Amino acid sequence: MPDTLKTPFYDCHIRAAGKLVDFAGWSLPVHYGSLVDEHQAVRADAGVFDVSHMVVSDVRGESSVQALRNLLTNDISKLSDNTALYSCLCHEHGGVVDDLIVYRIEAAHFRVISNAATRTKVLDWFRSHGVGDTETSGAEELAMLAVQGPNAVAKVQSIVEHIFPTHPDIAALPNFGCVWLDDGFVGRTGYTGEDGVEMIVSKQQATSLWNALIEAGVTPCGLGARDTLRLEAGMSLYGNDLDDEHSPFDSGVGWTVDFSDDARQFVGRKALQAQKLAGSTYLRIGLELQERGVLRAGQVVQLDGSDIGVVTSGTYSPTLQRTIAMARVERAHAPAVNDSTSELSVVIRNKPVSALRVPVPFLRKT
Template sequence: MKKTPLYEKHVELKGKVIDFGGWALPVEYSGIIPEHEAVRNKAGLFDVSHMGEITVKGEDAEKYLQMIVTNDISVLNDNQIAYTPMCYTDGGVVDDLLVYKYSSTDYLLVVNASNTQKDFEWLLSQSFGNVEIKNVSDEYAQLALQGPEAQSILQKLSEVDLNLIEFYHFLGDVNVGEFKTIVSRTGYTGEDGFELYFKAEHGPQMWDLILETGKEYGLVPAGLGARDTLRFEAALPLYGQEIDKDITPLEAGLGFFVKLNKDDFIGKEALAKQKADGLKRKVIGFEMVDRGIPRSHYEVFAEGRKIGYVTTGSFSPTLKKNIGLALIEAEYAKEGTEIEISVRNKNLKAKVIKKPFYTKKYKKS
């Protein structure tokens, strides 16, 4: 398994390390539920150094990215970030990613760990004009500091007024302690927080520095388990579950990030047709009525037949309910519709409910 620069720290803290897409990462330290609750109420620190970083530079960088992704990159200001799917010609998703704009000739893409090499090859295969594309993932460590106390903790380590960093914006040259850091106000938990990118070799010192500073605020190290339950309550998609090469962004409910009114982009024709024809499938939220925990790939039934499958399911630590996301036939997607989830070969009652399950607490300007 590949190890992040923080691997030894996870072992030191007795983190339960698992194989996550070929990476040795902690699924939990003190437990998924206490870590989840710490992020909702105070703060949690995640090692996300396995994520991929790809730079796109050159005279035609903006034009090229406009063709590659579904969102509209041309409207970004410098130091602004866009979330966007990146699609194949048939509308299926190559990956979902963040585009950091330094200038119209200089971008940083942050991609999912398991897709980094695939994304890089795809980006190269579609390149045109004056662009230089580099996979710089090995150069960076990345930490996510998330929760209502995140700003108070980080502010103690930086002279930059963090109020200047608005939601989905970043600063590329911030001193955190003594370390030069890219600080962005993004995250994957539904809470306010920051993602920090810095030289890989500084990973262990940065980890210790933030944890020590955050002690008085109730900061805890958090693993992949809590990362998943937190993102899931906020109904944020996970590649390989809510979106993949066979699920389009429209089916996943990400239509806001697909700008069909912009000039051509890869997948536009297929997605425009899918929208015009009407969606046959949709990712919905549901709550269990009968007792039972839904899990990924469990089958969903209605009126005696299979209508789809669970993409993510879990006990929700915040709502204290068993809930899930599922990709089902669109005619059953209306709120309140009764469905059944096959849990260990037994069909249990559930009902379609509104997403997201948790109201996001982002800091808006």
């Protein structure tokens, strides 16, 4: 694969027989043999994903709080040290520039993790909106792994002393909690709907961390399983379910928009507040296919035979063993979409196939 970037785990992927693809310019494994087996390992036990392609920005300094409060739809003033929240970054017109996680390390230090595919756009956005003193780590220097699954935390805890001499107590971290270490970072966050952590170590430690996790019985998982897991959990993918043209309210993540502080005039507030009052143009719904087939992004959604929207992400769900999708439909049709007697369908290869509206997330952990 010419001209693709290699993460610090590249050799680990090769050794584990990963099938590498170009993802946002990075050479990353789509699977290591069976996407379905990897998916099930995360739901039942623990899996590890190389997420070093994600963009890590450390925003420091006195002005960092103000700058981030001015840019993010969610309000970081809710955070105390060592906690995190999920937010959108919006245009003035309300469309989504990117979605991200922001961790408060201390009062004037925030760690922002955003998407690989939007790297340049988001970093330019930060620069042009006064987020100064930002140190962005190229993923070629940082090694970042997500370890996810019901046994993920216990397995990470069992090997953590080999990696971090300070023996951090990972199991004590609350959901969305994090710990900053001299030689790394661990956050109790993820993109699978399972318990787990996302951890960052130096490039030099990458291979030993990976090997220790594999030895602890953690299954290597590729981008394929990452996508099916996040979709079952109802989590949005930027570029599919979120984009520049549609607002958080159009896309089912309106809960990330915090208007509670009247004085906080964040970028996009005016447009979003108007949408909140009048109702957004679109509505994000979950669909489950009633016949055989697979839903895919781009397929048209119909109500009683008329086009009302489009599938933004779809897949066969290995856990539910059914086909599921997120779709964006015109809000004007909401009453009919919510009416169980209405006929919803998705056009697959020119043929309408019956679909049922279902709640998002598709998978609810008991």
